[in-house]
Amino acid sequence: MEKLSRKEQIKTVAARLFRKRGFKATSMRDIAKAMDMEAPSLYNHISSKRQLLEELLMSIAQSFILGMKEVKEAPLNSLEKLERLIKLHVDITIDHTDAVSLLTNEWVHLEGGAALDFNALKDDYEKDFKGILMACIKEGHLKEVNADLAMFSILSTLRWLYSWYSKNPNVNKIDLEQQMVKLLIPTRNE
Amino acid sequence: MEKLSRKEQIKTVAARLFRKRGFKATSMRDIAKAMDMEAPSLYNHISSKRQLLEELLMSIAQSFILGMKEVKEAPLNSLEKLERLIKLHVDITIDHTDAVSLLTNEWVHLEGGAALDFNALKDDYEKDFKGILMACIKEGHLKEVNADLAMFSILSTLRWLYSWYSKNPNVNKIDLEQQMVKLLIPTRNE
DNA sequence: TAATTTAGCTAACAATCGTTAGCTTTGCGC
DNA sequence: GCGCAAAGCTAACGATTGTTAGCTAAATTA
Numbered sequence: 001m002e003k004l005s006r007k008e009q010i011k012t013v014a015a016r017l018f019r020k021r022g023f024k025a026t027s028m029r030d031i032a033k034a035m036d037m038e039a040p041s042l043y044n045h046i047s048s049k050r051q052l053l054e055e056l057l058m059s060i061a062q063s064f065i066l067g068m069k070e071v072k073e074a075p076l077n078s079l080e081k082l083e084r085l086i087k088l089h090v091d092i093t094i095d096h097t098d099a100v101s102l103l104t105n106e107w108v109h110l111e112g113g114a115a116l117d118f119n120a121l122k123d124d125y126e127k128d129f130k131g132i133l134m135a136c137i138k139e140g141h142l143k144e145v146n147a148d149l150a151m152f153s154i155l156s157t158l159r160w161l162y163s164w165y166s167k168n169p170n171v172n173k174i175d176l177e178q179q180m181v182k183l184l185i186p187t188r189n190e
Numbered sequence: 191m192e193k194l195s196r197k198e199q200i201k202t203v204a205a206r207l208f209r210k211r212g213f214k215a216t217s218m219r220d221i222a223k224a225m226d227m228e229a230p231s232l233y234n235h236i237s238s239k240r241q242l243l244e245e246l247l248m249s250i251a252q253s254f255i256l257g258m259k260e261v262k263e264a265p266l267n268s269l270e271k272l273e274r275l276i277k278l279h280v281d282i283t284i285d286h287t288d289a290v291s292l293l294t295n296e297w298v299h300l301e302g303g304a305a306l307d308f309n310a311l312k313d314d315y316e317k318d319f320k321g322i323l324m325a326c327i328k329e330g331h332l333k334e335v336n337a338d339l340a341m342f343s344i345l346s347t348l349r350w351l352y353s354w355y356s357k358n359p360n361v362n363k364i365d366l367e368q369q370m371v372k373l374l375i376p377t378r379n380e
Numbered sequence: 381t382a383a384t385t386t387a388g389c390t391a392a393c394a395a396t397c398g399t400t401a402g403c404t405t406t407g408c409g410c
Numbered sequence: 411g412c413g414c415a416a417a418g419c420t421a422a423c424g425a426t427t428g429t430t431a432g433c434t435a436a437a438t439t440a
Contacts, residue, residue: 006416006417020298021298022212022214022298022299024212024214024215025214025298025299027396027397027398028397028398028399029396029397029398037417037418037419038418038419038420039398039399040399040400040401040418040419040420040421041417041418041419043398043399043400044416044417044418045417048398048399049397049398049399050398105295108210108211108212108215109212109215145372145373146369146373148358149354149369149370149373150373152347152350152354153343153347153373153374156346156347156349156350157342157343157346157347159346159350160342160346160349160350164339164342168338179336179339180339182335183335183336183339183340183343184343186376196386196387217426217427217428218427218428218429219426219427219428227387227388227389228388228389228390229428229429230388230389230390230391230429230430230431231387231388231389233428233429233430234386234387234388235387238428238429239427239428239429240428
């Protein structure tokens with residue numbers, strides 16, 4: 001029941017502003033004003049603006065990597081794993097809407113090692129995702145489709161889910177999970 | 191066979207840089223360097239950085255609005271219209287990849303009247319799109335689905351098509367059109 | 381050829397940026 | 411109540427930003 005640390009509060013506010021105006025267009029003074037303080041005071045809790053973005057992105061990316069790991073190791077068939085992946089996206093999106101939006105829009109502003117690390121995580125994740133999707137096709141669970149394009153389409157929809165959720169914030173999580181599964185998994189007849 | 195005006199050249203280069211680094215992270219000096227000139231010289235051809243973004247966005251938005259108008263007025267049934275809309279996105283994306291990417295990522299940096307105008311166009315477009323999609327469902331061409339979510343999913347995929355196309359630049363336009371139609375239109379059995 | 385427009389340049393501006401230095405206040409453990 | 415760490419403040423820095431002023435060279439037109 002402990003309160004969020006001051007640093008976590010700053011990160012939450014920063015995520016909201018980064019999402020609304022973009023990372024580069026959000027100044028430290030903007031963040032400070034939203035926290036009711038002066039910009040230099042922020043530096044008692046964080047070390048730089050860059051670090052703010054890096055920690056926000058890496059933390060969310062790790063959530064996806066961890067979720068993927070659990071799905072891969074679960075005793076499920078490939079179609080069930082795909083379902084679980086879709087639900088994973090829905091859950092993380094609902095719980096961390098602002099930070100998830102940064103994952104699609106603001107990662108370009110990472111620099112140096114953080115950019116490399118992030119891209120490595122992204123590549124790993126997409127490779128795993130594709131493996132599961134292709135297993136679905138091979139095992140006959142899905143319509144014959146261009147696997148690359150299908151994955152691209154599914155991930156595109158999941159990436160933009162945060163914006164849909166923001167316009168429909170009262171949707172039930174379980175409902176949304178089920179609707180997304182039904183929408184995104186192109187099952188064969190029946 | 192006339193060459194692009196200097197202003198058009200600048201806009202093309204700006205679109206490429208805005209896409210790669212983002213509007214706010216691209217300086218006039220960046221654009222100038224890419225054009226092999228000095229930043230102040232740009233102002234012999236354009237009036238401001240803002241105007242550059244506004245004209246790029248509005249011009250592409252008009253392409254979509256115009257395409258939508260033609261589709262709406264064409265003597266086609268609703269399913270054929272939906273197909274035509276998908277092909278419209280494919281065509282514009284292939285022909286103006288960089289500018290299309292700004293449509294999804296950089297419109298947040300519009301200000302004042304331009305922001306209002308842009309959002310009005312976007313709302314109109316999505317309303318028309320939804321009308322055609324719902325006609326498809328009512329006429330029984332599509333599986334019963336949550337129309338809002340279905341439209342959201344289709345538009346998400348089409349919005350990110352530019353990034354897929356950039357990784358697969360050698361794809362044939364007609365092929366891509368047909369694959370996208372097959373992928374995005376959830377036809378009933380068969 | 382003279383005149384005028386086109387297209388570039390350098391220098392410099394005011395504003396804003398992220399960040400640092402150095403100081404004061406607050407709140408808690410002893 | 412004292413000491414100390416945590417958390418705030420003001421002032422100010424160097425860098426970068428979009429943009430203007432004023433000039434020059436080249437190209438076009440008369």
